[in-house]
Amino acid sequence: MSPAVSRVNTSPSLASSDLTVPSALPPSPPLSPKPTSSRAVLRAQHHLRQLERGVIDRRDCTFYLSQQEFADLERRIEAVPRLQQYWTHKLRYDYDAGVLTLRMPDAIHEVFIKRVEAALQASLIATAERLEASDTNESATAAAAELRRVFLSGNTTLNLEGVESSSQDSDSTPAIIRRSPDASFCHPSSGTNAPPLVVEVSYSQQKKALGYMADSYIVDSRHAIRCVLGFDLGYGKKIGEQREASVSVWRAGVDGEGVGICRAVVEGELFREHGESVDGMLELTVADFLPPAVAAELSESALKEPITIGFADLAVFLTEAETTKAVPPAPVPSAGSTRFRKRKRTPSEELSDTREESFTRAEDDALAMRQKEDPEWVERDCGLQRKVSKRRARRKMDSNEDPAVAVAGAEVAISRR
Known part of the structure; x- marks a missing residue:
């Protein structure tokens, strides 16, 4: 009889323990x-x-x-x-x-910036050779060596940390800023995210924004970007009328209170007017192409060595760019084939970006609807991802499925959780 008595006494003890544990812990709130x-x-x-x-x-x-x-x-x-x-x-x-x-950017924009890039690179090499030939001091030779290390980075997107507004200083909370210059000249010591010189090309309707962008490049980079070269390719008033075009230069500076600012050195100077080139010269310096740490090791005379492009050359670059767009080449038919056919797209390619977006939107809509119907319903990310992956695999096998079916499938996959 003792075993039976033992079983009777043990059972209430376990039940009592089970009842007291839930009351000691509050229920967990549902996941968002x-x-x-x-x-x-x-x-x-x-x-x-x-x-x-x-x-x-x-x-x-x-x-x-x-x-x-x-x-x-x-x-x-x-x-x-x-x-x-x-x-x-x-x-x-x-x-x-x-x-x-x-x-x-259109074809005029692209062709013009490529010609400017080539001209600046040629002027950099010519200046380096001139400094080497002068052989006046070691600083000139060192400056020539650093100029030869400068390379073109193109339109690499720059990640900057700026401030929320112009009324705030650099001690404020940084904001996300991304910029894609039309061209940038970099030095190995500073990398591609802090090019000493960037180039921007705009049109007349964007002219006011050009100065703001220059200010952002220089100030938001904390003067890592030393110089901004801007071109405004204004449109003519009539179709076919040649454009007036101007150039501006901004450099890093310091105001009377010791605050770093962006200073306009050349602002809106015309290099072409009424279809004709204007006398003048775009003049940059060695210091514009080198990071501050590198420039600090060179003499003042070497840093002031000019790097130039004539206004006549800039006008020719723009005219050639306009001509290139004005006369598009006619398609030349193949001598062999008279009929053409594209290859058939694979099932994975048939899952186009537009269909992918409809799937994503269907998932979001179904998720929001399910949460509205049952506020205590909890989504489990891992399970959802597995079901969505399976559903998308099925869609790839059947590229002709009705989009309405895809939406319904997304809703079912979620509601079965």
Whole structure:
């Protein structure tokens, strides 16, 4: 009988323990639902995909995104490898003060900047050779050696940390700033994110923004960027009329209170007027192309050595760029084939960016609807990702599936959690 008695006495003891444990701990609150992207983010992402696919005109476009929305957009871009490649290596954009500007330069812009790059590189080499030939002191030879180390970085996107507004100083909380200059000249000691000199080309409707961008480059880089060279290619009033064009130069400076500022050295000086070149010379210096730490080791005379491009040359560059766009080459038919056919896209390619966006939006909408119906419902990220991956794999196998079915599939995959 003792075993039976033992079992009777043990059971209430375990039940009592089980009842007291839950009352000692409060219930855990449900996890927050996965945040959905704002409409502004989705619109920007859709526009980027259309640009990458080449289905819309390449023109400047502006989106108003908070820093959180901009970070969300970048996460969404990183999730699509092809779009990330376009965003990182091909697109030019600026993000500052909650404004994302996609910059789409035309053929005139591109041809002109390439000619300016080549002219500046040639002038750098000529100046280095002149310093070496002078052989006046060791500083001149050292300056020539440093000039030969300067390299062209193109339109690499720069990551800067600025302040929220012009009324705040550099001690304020830094804001996210991204800029894609048309060209940048770098030195190995400072890397590609802090080029001593950047080049920007704008048109008449962007002329006011050019000075603001120069100020941002120089001040937001804390004077790591020493010089900004800006060209304004203004449009003529009539179709076919040649443009007036001007050049501006901004340099890092210090005001009377010892605060670092951006100082305009040359502002809006015409190098072409009424279709004709203007007498003059664009004159930069050795100091404009070297980082502050390198320049500090050189003599004042070597740093002031001029690096020049004639206004006549700049006018020729612009005229040639305009001519290149005005007369597009006619397509030359192949001598062999008279009919042409593109290759058939693979199933993975058929999952186009537009369909991918519809899937993402369907997931967000279904998630929001499920949370609205049941506030205590908790999404489990890992399980959701596995089901979404399986669903997308099925879509790749059937590229002709109705988009309405895709939306329904996304909703079912989520509601089954």
